Amino acid sequence: xxxxNQSPQSMFIQEGEDVSMNCTSSSIFNTWLWYKQDPGxxxxxxxxxxxxxxxxxNGRLTAQFGITRKDSFLNISASIPSDVGIxxxxxxxxQKLVFGQGTRLTxxx
Amino acid sequence: DAGVTQSPTHLIKTRGQQVxxxxxxxxxxxxxxxxxxxxxxxPQFIFQYYEEEERQRGNFPDRFSGHQFPNYSSELNVNALxxxxxxxxxCASSNGVTQxxxxxxxxxxxxxxxx
Numbered sequence: 002x003x004x005x006n007q008s009p010q011s012m013f014i015q016e017g018e019d020v021s022m023n024c025t026s027s028s029i030f031n032t033w034l035w036y037k038q039d040p041g042x043x044x045x046x047x048x049x050x051x052x053x054x055x056x057x058x059n060g061r062l063t064a065q066f067g068i069t070r071k072d073s074f075l076n077i078s079a080s081i082p083s084d085v086g087i088x089x090x091x092x093x094x095x096q097k098l099v100f101g102q103g104t105r106l107t108x109x110x
Numbered sequence: 111d112a113g114v115t116q117s118p119t120h121l122i123k124t125r126g127q128q129v130x131x132x133x134x135x136x137x138x139x140x141x142x143x144x145x146x147x148x149x150x151x152x153p154q155f156i157f158q159y160y161e162e163e164e165r166q167r168g169n170f171p172d173r174f175s176g177h178q179f180p181n182y183s184s185e186l187n188v189n190a191l192x193x194x195x196x197x198x199x200x201c202a203s204s205n206g207v208t209q210x211x212x213x214x215x216x217x218x219x220x221x222x223x224x225x
Contacts, residue, residue, distance in 0.1 A: 005152075032212045043114070043200050043216025044153065051211075089152050093212040096166040097143065100152030 003028045007090055007101035014080060015109050022088060022104045023074040030092030030099075033066050033073040038087045038103075047088075048075070080108055112137060114217035116201050122223045123191050131186045131220045135203030141165075142184040143214065144176060147198040159184050188222075196224045 007024045014020060024033075032051055036044035048059050050066035050073060057064055063076045073090055087105050091098040115134045123129050135142050141160045145153035155168035159178035173189045182203075188195055198221050202214035 034212045041218060043202070043218055044214075045216070046213050049212055091152075091212070096158050096209065097155040097168065098153075098212060098214065099155070100145075102150070102152050 003099045005101035007104050011105040013107045020077040024090030024101050025072045029070040032093035034091045035075045036089045114203050114215050116217035116220050120221045124225050127191050128189045131199050133201030134183045136215045139203035139205045140182050141204045141209050143202045144186045145200040191224045193224050
């Protein structure tokens with residue numbers, strides 16, 4: 002079945018550092034999304050990408066939709082404590098989202 | 111404007127029992143999707159309801175069933191519970207626009223523990 006592989010699985014960084022994570026798929030998706038989940042909460046949409054090659058920013062976050070439509074990456078610049086959480090990539094398949102296993106971000110102050 | 115609300119937040123059941131989880135979508139949303147999130151994993155799609163009918167289903171057995179009511183709220187039922195059904199069950203809502211953009215609004219989830 003469809004599977005998204007995220008890397009790294011976890012990251013431990015210092016406050017102020019930049020972060021980069023990526024997601025690859027065995028299937029093509031026409032929409033890629035990045036969600037963030039805080040403890041005890043449901044995922045919240047950060048960025049949506051709709052076109053291969055598209056580069057989209059949302060504040061300190063930047064994401065790109067790979068040309069092959071099988072990958073995407075997310076960058077966070079100048080990390081702050083509230084960036085802590087689990088980041089999920091997701092590909093849209095008709096009415097459903099297929100999620101990766103997540104990248105857990107921990108920030109040392 | 112209330113977001114997606116789910117109940118109960120936590121529950122404990124034993125193997126073989128049945129459970130019902132409830133979800134009220136965000137105001138203005140008419141589509142409800144259910145996801146199962148095992149510990150340390152990403153959410154997995156169970157099924158989606160629109161106009162009181164199941165529109166799409168993931169790879170889950172028939173023990174998982176659902177319902178959508180005329181007010182768009184939804185229930186997830188799981189019969190003959192197994193230990194492996196222990197997970198966070200997330201409800202997500204969308205409308206005619208967001209269902210095509212991929213933007214889902216998630217509730218906080220119902221944490222099910224099966225002993």
